Amino acid sequence: MAQHDEAVLPQEHRTTTVEQGRFCVARCTCGWRGPARRARSLARTDAEGHTGEG
Numbered sequence: 401m402a403q404h405d406e407a408v409l410p411q412e413h414r415t416t417t418v419e420q421g422r423f424c425v426a427r428c429t430c431g432w433r434g435p436a437r438r439a440r441s442l443a444r445t446d447a448e449g450h451t452g453e454g
């Protein structure tokens with residue numbers, strides 16, 4: 401199943417969604433940050449668009 405990598409490469413994009421008040425923002429380990437969304441699903445869509453997955 402999922403592998404646990406010991407080291408995270410700088411080029412690797414690991415996205416997460418962070419709630420900021422009423423909004424949800426997608427963030428990435430590379431420093432990228434998506435726009436504030438009212439729905440987490442939209443923030444996730446932003447993250448997927450950033451990583452090119454989905």
Ligand SMILES: [Zn+2]
Pocket residue numbers: 412413414428429430431432450
């Ligand atoms: Zn990234």
